[in-house]
Amino acid sequence: MSFRSRLRAFFAIIVLVPMAAVAFVLFSLAEDSEVGKADARLAAGMRTAFAVYEEASESAAAPLWRIVRDRAFQRALARGDAAGVERRARRLIGDGPVVHLVVAGVDGERLAEVGDPAAVAPATAAAETAEGRRLGAVSASVTTASELTLDVARFTGLDVRLVREGRELASTLPDGADVPERSGDLEIAGEKYRARLQELHQSAGAPLVVGMYESAEGLRSAVAEARLTIGGVLLFFIALALASSVFVGRSLQRQVEQFLAAARRLGRGDFSTRVPEQGSDEFAQLGQEFNRMSEQLELQMREVEDQRRQLEHAIRRVGEAFAAGLDRQGIVDLAVRTAMEACSAQAGRAVALDARKMPSSSLGSDDPRLAAALEAAERKAFAVDPEFGAELIATLDPSMETPELRRLSAVEVNGVHALALPLRAHLGAGTDVQYVGVVSIAREGREFSERERDLFGYLAGQAVVSIENVDLHETVQRQAVTDELTNLHNLRHFHDWLDVEIERSRRFGTPIGLVMLDIDDFKRVNDTYGHQQGDLVLMEVARVVRELSRDVDEPARYGGEEIAVVLPQTDLEGAALAAERIRSAIEALEIARVDGQGKLRVTASCGVAALPTCASDKESLIAAADQALYRAKRAGKNRVERATAAAARR
Ligand code: GH3
Ligand code: MG
Ligand code: MG
Numbered sequence: 001m002s003f004r005s006r007l008r009a010f011f012a013i014i015v016l017v018p019m020a021a022v023a024f025v026l027f028s029l030a031e032d033s034e035v036g037k038a039d040a041r042l043a044a045g046m047r048t049a050f051a052v053y054e055e056a057s058e059s060a061a062a063p064l065w066r067i068v069r070d071r072a073f074q075r076a077l078a079r080g081d082a083a084g085v086e087r088r089a090r091r092l093i094g095d096g097p098v099v100h101l102v103v104a105g106v107d108g109e110r111l112a113e114v115g116d117p118a119a120v121a122p123a124t125a126a127a128e129t130a131e132g133r134r135l136g137a138v139s140a141s142v143t144t145a146s147e148l149t150l151d152v153a154r155f156t157g158l159d160v161r162l163v164r165e166g167r168e169l170a171s172t173l174p175d176g177a178d179v180p181e182r183s184g185d186l187e188i189a190g191e192k193y194r195a196r197l198q199e200l201h202q203s204a205g206a207p208l209v210v211g212m213y214e215s216a217e218g219l220r221s222a223v224a225e226a227r228l229t230i231g232g233v234l235l236f237f238i239a240l241a242l243a244s245s246v247f248v249g250r251s252l253q254r255q256v257e258q259f260l261a262a263a264r265r266l267g268r269g270d271f272s273t274r275v276p277e278q279g280s281d282e283f284a285q286l287g288q289e290f291n292r293m294s295e296q297l298e299l300q301m302r303e304v305e306d307q308r309r310q311l312e313h314a315i316r317r318v319g320e321a322f323a324a325g326l327d328r329q330g331i332v333d334l335a336v337r338t339a340m341e342a343c344s345a346q347a348g349r350a351v352a353l354d355a356r357k358m359p360s361s362s363l364g365s366d367d368p369r370l371a372a373a374l375e376a377a378e379r380k381a382f383a384v385d386p387e388f389g390a391e392l393i394a395t396l397d398p399s400m401e402t403p404e405l406r407r408l409s410a411v412e413v414n415g416v417h418a419l420a421l422p423l424r425a426h427l428g429a430g431t432d433v434q435y436v437g438v439v440s441i442a443r444e445g446r447e448f449s450e451r452e453r454d455l456f457g458y459l460a461g462q463a464v465v466s467i468e469n470v471d472l473h474e475t476v477q478r479q480a481v482t483d484e485l486t487n488l489h490n491l492r493h494f495h496d497w498l499d500v501e502i503e504r505s506r507r508f509g510t511p512i513g514l515v516m517l518d519i520d521d522f523k524r525v526n527d528t529y530g531h532q533q534g535d536l537v538l539m540e541v542a543r544v545v546r547e548l549s550r551d552v553d554e555p556a557r558y559g560g561e562e563i564a565v566v567l568p569q570t571d572l573e574g575a576a577l578a579a580e581r582i583r584s585a586i587e588a589l590e591i592a593r594v595d596g597q598g599k600l601r602v603t604a605s606c607g608v609a610a611l612p613t614c615a616s617d618k619e620s621l622i623a624a625a626d627q628a629l630y631r632a633k634r635a636g637k638n639r640v641e642r643a644t645a646a647a648a649r650r
Helices: 003-059 061-068 071-079 082-094 145-156 216-267 282-324 328-342 368-382 389-395 450-481 491-508 522-529 531-548 572-588 618-634 645-649
Strands: 100-104 110-115 123-128 134-141 159-164 167-171 184-188 191-200 208-215 347-352 361-364 409-413 416-426 433-444 512-519 554-559 562-568 604-611 640-642
Touching (some): 003 061, 003 191, 003 208, 003 216, 061 071, 061 082, 061 123, 061 134, 071 082, 071 123, 071 134, 082 100, 145 167, 208 216, 216 282, 282 328, 328 361, 328 433, 328 450, 347 368, 368 409, 368 416, 433 450, 450 491, 491 512, 491 618, 512 531, 512 572, 512 618, 522 531, 531 562, 531 572, 562 572, 572 640, 604 618, 618 640
Antiparallel strands (some): 100 110, 100 134, 123 134, 159 167, 184 191, 191 208, 347 361, 347 433, 409 416, 416 433, 554 562
């Protein structure tokens, strides 16, 4: 059922039902009042009938007087001559206007009756002699029952009926109808009437029963007329109520439709239009609430959209980071920037406890108020004074993982909100998980939400994983090119390096020197002092070689106790000098004995070659240096031998 039909039904109930009740009451009141009026008309008619009767009776007085004064009549009466009286009476009424005459003797005995016996309204007088002797009584009527009936009917507009001694004298009612002898509502010849009966005592003869009748036709039409008026008025009000219900319904519906349309627009994500808020009724309040809700929704949608954009941005950044293969600094910068963007922060930074393990980074606004909040959050995150670096590491067991030591902290300083999270990472081979720094973000005005805190924690965690990955990568890379015992480059790296340098020397026309070094009588060291002592000797010799090499020189472990040094931009002479420096340093080296029994000394022999003087490529260069080394051994060890130019030609 639609809103409008419900409204209509409601109006029908509150308007039509009471109207019907009012109509019922008014109609019955109208009928009652019409019956009352009819009774009043009957009573008035009755009075008229009595008055007409009275007049008729009075107008009989004068003619009667003439009759009783008639000498002949008196004489016949005095004689008691009934026939004479009748004769004389007949003559007397023959001239009119008397229509009926009754003569009684002194003792009341009836002597004569002439004229129309249906006459009514008689006047009565005594007949006397001139001397005053009473002769009898005479009554005369000038009016017949039907005349009286017609007169009264004419004056009153009602039906009239006269009855005497149970016999109908005259009537304007339909002929031959059976008329009940009572007042009230009657049915006569199939017609409804309202009747009033009243007895009228005549001066002579039996009393008359006068009946006044009003046809229900008149009553009905009067009632109908009243009903028509009432009905008209009621109809007017019903129409008025209906019209106002339609008007109110339409306006309510219009408002409801506006809300419906606005809700639909909201549903489609259109927040631009507002519903009207005129007035102060519930609709206006609803409108205000609706608009407020719409504004809130719009705000939140915008926020969601902003967040979506930020997220997209962050994802892109992370994607770029994957593609770029960032270094540690890049990762820390990226972590700080992503955390700032994801959490809508204005400033952010990462502070490292040890710059060798993790770089620091500071991004965004350098507003000192933001910086103050960042620092407060950092201090709180560690729960110790973070002039921290070394101090923190010194005071804490870094492998300890307790909520007091590593936690996300949130602070508010002068309206600036900040978050900080200590970073723990596993960096460097052979170390445990340690605190490496703290990352923090700050913004003015708005506190960080639960979701932002979670996101911040997650991103910081990811940054740690990334740094660990880079660290691991670097370690593996280093291990791949490093000899474990001596920490010199391994053989593979030596070859790669030499390839690169030879290429470079060819391009720029610069020389390359190569020194091949072999420890003298190394087997004897092993045999005499054990393998462990041999290792120590190897490490010490490697250290000396490394120390005496330039940054660009690349010492590498070539084999067992052989070391090769590539000397870029160095000719044979230069290489021989470098080799000699190394040889004499080794000779001077005192190596502690592992059994603690003093020290021991070793010597080494070196073969030196150079490009392009002694060789034309890598293989021949190595071979030339090898041959020189061989010669040095043969010549008595602990010496430097140079390759000959002839080696290059071979
Ligand atoms: P020469 O003066 O002729 O070089 O005599 P040498 O004893 O050094 O002879 P050679 O070079 O043939 O012997 C190398 C020995 O070095 C053989 C091997 O047992 C030993 N050696 C090789 N690598 C290692 C190592 O990593 N540690 C130890 N302790 N010994 C090694
Ligand atoms: Mg050897
Ligand atoms: Mg040797």
